[in-house]
Amino acid sequence: MELIERGEGEMNGVGNVFFWIITFFVLFVIVAPLAWIYLTAFKAPNDIFATEAKKLIFFQPTTENFHRLFREFPFWDNFLNTVIISVSSTVVVLVIASLAAYSFARWNTGKGHLLFNTISTRMFPGVVAAIPFFVMYRNLGLLDTRFGLTLLHIYFNVSFATFLLYGFFKEIPEELEQAAMIDGYSRADIFRRVVLPLVRPGIAVTAVFCLVWSWNEFLFSFLFTRMAARPVTVLISSFWGSIEVQYGPMAAGAAIAILPTLLVSWFMQRYIIRGLTFGAVKG
Template sequence: MASMDTSTARLAPKAARAPGSLGTGDILRYALASIFVGFCLFPLYMVLSTSLKAEADIFAFPPAWSFRPIWDNFNDALFVFGGTGVMPFLLNSVIVTAASTAAAVGLGAMVAYGLTRFRIRGGSHLFFFILSTRFAPPVAFVVPLYLMVRQTGLMDTHLALILIYTSMNLSLVVWIIRGFFEAIPVEIEEAAEIDGYSRLQIFFKVALPLVKPGLITTAILSAIMSWNEFLIATVMTQNKAATLPVYLGGFSGSMGLEWGPYMAVGAIAVLPIMIFTLVLQKHLVRGLTFGAVR
């Protein structure tokens, strides 16, 4: 359209400086950003570099910035330790994280939709009540949860962790996705109703696709929480269903710390969730609802 062309043309001359050249303000900004990024990434660098170092390089002081990388630590972590290595724990973590994330996001989206679209007596109090389940530190719930898990015979099972993590993540999911549902103009759903769709069809065909950014955001947050959770996992699981953090915790046990393999397991623990987050992030398209109305 002609009007669109003129509007982009008007925006174009804004880049007055030649492309590629930076002002002093830009340099300062980039420098500050670089320092901050470096600060954040340093622990990750230490984990990865240590996992690739031989014992002598690990304890070198000042730290050895250049060294000959070895894969022995990863070999130990994957295949040697405890006769089984890290694999079963990795698998447990994947199962528990995937199931609890899917359950929390799925149920949370339904709860949030119901609370935003249906007139429910005391609905706003309900939201506050849902969030209040996060007010107490999780350690306060450990003993009652332990008793419940033992009573139901779920000790050292995936299901125990999946249920607990789902309930822990649910409040956050509901709280965040509610905002996304509220941003959908109600006319879009009314149009779907008139077009002949039932409430359930509207939820799946119209509402859910429109809150995709919210689903992705909450999935990332839930997955990170479930993946890294240690306290509940260490109490509820011993070995059959134990997750990576439990396995990592076991390193600081009796026989002193073997830093190389320890960091190798750490690296293995970081990578899947990092990949998961980076992949999903690409789908975080902002402003999907933009242009629907007006």
């Protein structure tokens, strides 16, 4: 009966069966579509457009889609762009956001309004912001460069990263810092030697989120790149012709592109869940 109080306690036989039926159902709903990507990636066009249910699972596998993807499209170049852009933007975001989050958490700088303004930057419709950026980027020669897109991803991620880190910085007891001050540490030293080591888990969480968000970002990546700096999500979105959709290479590309994020969610699950609560629950 404690099931609905705190979701804990012993389960009887019926409860157990009920528990596992629901759990398996939910897992099926989650995993089936993703499994379908991987199945489709190994299908020939005829099997992709088959109208029998059994062909969903039973078919003659082929690696043709991957061959086409690698041969006819710059898949690995684009993949490399994604890696470079997401890693470099994450590093910069972490620096900027941890400084700012510390300030917000320790001194409540700007009395909450500033923190809110930071977050509200993400409420501006990106599509409209894109046009002034496009003109600015043209003048600066930043169009279709990794550096230019990295800058945009920094802007894109920095506000939520700040907010995420804010929760972690808030947890550090002020007494620790006061003690350090008595020991003669300067403010900068306290930040570097006392505070930063303590929020390392928070930084790890934030890094994961920024990496994933940047990895998955589409709109800016699509508008601000052509060939040289194009990330992999844009390539995958492009398999849509006027009278045909090439699902084979699309699925093959997606299968590879989502692999790192799947691995991250598998191995970093504890950290991710910790981050999702935005510091409201102590880990």
